[in-house]
Amino acid sequence: MEDDIWADRAFYDDGEWVHWSEIEEQVRFKEWGAKYPNARKSLIPYFEELLSLAEGYHMETGLHLNVYGDIGELYGAITHGLKLHKTYAQGSDGRLGNDFIEVKTITPFKQKDEVTVKLTGNFNKLLVVRINENFEVSSKLVDRQSLPKTKGDFVRVKWSDLEPVLEAAQ
Template sequence: MDDTDWSDRAFYDDGEWVTWSEIDEQLRYKEWGAKYPNAIRSMIPYFENLISLAESYHAETGLHLAVYGDIGELFGAITYGIRLNKTYAQGADGRLGNDHVEVKTITPFKTKDVVVVDTAGNFNRLLVVKINGDFQVSGRMIDRKALPKRQGRYLRVRWSDLPSAR
């Protein structure tokens, strides 16, 4: 007798079986693409797996993995189309057209929705990504020239002071 599990098979198309999980994945990618036309869709599975891992690890242990910065950068790549720089590259985290983008992430365990930005960095835009306690992710981007002027190298930027997401 055949031991093949047919429960996930949707239909036979063009000489091979298409599964419900493949259809679900394609629909998710279309949703991301419709909401974010500049989405780098190849990054979606990495983002989804990493946020799921962080959430389940926290639920299991009460601890947090050190992955939130990576989640923020992947979110920027997916939602804004930011081309990420190599790991530990000097300057900004990625490029959006000709602009250098710095990505800062507000983690779910932070008590205040604030990031600290090094104004000595080489960036034209700042993307602040917020991951809340329910592991929902959102982002807000601002041009560097729209950031408040202040003396000193470091600038504290509040989530509530940023323009709402598009």
């Protein structure tokens, strides 16, 4: 019984035990910070756990949870420093400096790598986050002005057609 207490301890340093999980977390945070200088490190565990949950659920059941939009927004907050609006705010999903950002997520089960964007929203930039069938995540941030012109309220945007202002990949 007493041996179990010490099983997850890494080493004793400066008067306290340091766990391997703490070391691994610090390394992950440094990696995210090195890739993404604006990274909101406090959101990384939520992003990783939610993505892992979605992947595990899919592997176990063959079904998908309805969490990919949240994963996309968290990814934008972490990688681009997006300040998210309150849930169900109208017009955009967050701010990046003076820009309002709309986040759209391409899910791993989509047949086509494209999103539909409602043009009546109040946003200056579009962040498209793609989660592929291997649950790898990447994103492209584009200016609204670069979206295809249309007379309707909606436009379909293909991942391959996006010329990013700033691109992020994990």
